[in-house]
Amino acid sequence: MSTIVFVAPISLWRRALATETRAAADAGHRVRLIAEEHPDWHLTPLDERVEVVWTNATSVYAKESPLAELLYVRLPLGLLRRAARGPLRRRARKAARRWRRKVVEPRARLRGPRGKALREAYRVRFLKAALADADYDWIVFHEPQAVELTAEWLPAFLEARPRIATSFSFEPQAEEAGSDA
Known part of the structure; x- marks a missing residue:
C-alpha cells in the first residue's frame, strides 16, 4: 500500500478533488490531502479515509498598524x-x-x-514544511497553483528523493502500467 499526497493549496476544484481522493482510497492507497479550508466543502464531502491537513491561509491578511x-x-x-x-x-x-x-x-x-502576498508566502512555507515529511510515495499536484507555489524548491526536493513519483491527477491505469514494466 502506497501513500499518496494530494496538493491543492487553493482548493478551487473541490468536486474533482473529492472524486480523485476517493478513487485513490478505493484503489487501496493511503491518501493525504493538503488543502485550503472553504465553506463549500460540505457540498462535496471528502471520503472518511482521506487524511486532511488544512492550510488555513485565508486567515492570513495584512492588518493596519x-x-x-x-x-x-x-x-x-x-x-x-x-x-x-x-x-x-x-x-x-x-x-x-x-x-x-x-x-x-x-x-x-x-x-x-x-495580504495576497502574505498568503502566498504562507502557502509556500506551509507546503514546504508539509512535504518535508517524506513518508509518502506519490505527490499529486491537483491544481496549477500547487506547481506555481513549489516551482522554486521542488526540483531539488525531488532530486534528493528520487523514489517519489509526481503527477497532476490520480490515474490508476498509469500506475498499473508502470508496475508491469
Missing part, C-alpha cells in the same frame, strides 16, 4: 460622529462619508495586494 488605525480611522470618524450629534449634523455626516471614500477605502485597497 494600531497607530495608523487610530490616526486614520478611529479618531477622525469618532470626532465626526460626535459632531454629527449637534447642530453640524449634515456637514459632519458628509465629511465622514468623504473621509471614508478618500482616506479609509484607499488604505484598505492597498492592504489587498499585501
Whole structure:
C-alpha cells in the first residue's frame, strides 16, 4: 500500500478533488490531502479515509498598524460622529462619508495586494514544511497553483528523493502500467 499526497493549496476544484481522493482510497492507497479550508466543502464531502491537513491561509491578511488605525480611522470618524450629534449634523455626516471614500477605502485597497502576498508566502512555507515529511510515495499536484507555489524548491526536493513519483491527477491505469514494466 502506497501513500499518496494530494496538493491543492487553493482548493478551487473541490468536486474533482473529492472524486480523485476517493478513487485513490478505493484503489487501496493511503491518501493525504493538503488543502485550503472553504465553506463549500460540505457540498462535496471528502471520503472518511482521506487524511486532511488544512492550510488555513485565508486567515492570513495584512492588518493596519494600531497607530495608523487610530490616526486614520478611529479618531477622525469618532470626532465626526460626535459632531454629527449637534447642530453640524449634515456637514459632519458628509465629511465622514468623504473621509471614508478618500482616506479609509484607499488604505484598505492597498492592504489587498499585501495580504495576497502574505498568503502566498504562507502557502509556500506551509507546503514546504508539509512535504518535508517524506513518508509518502506519490505527490499529486491537483491544481496549477500547487506547481506555481513549489516551482522554486521542488526540483531539488525531488532530486534528493528520487523514489517519489509526481503527477497532476490520480490515474490508476498509469500506475498499473508502470508496475508491469
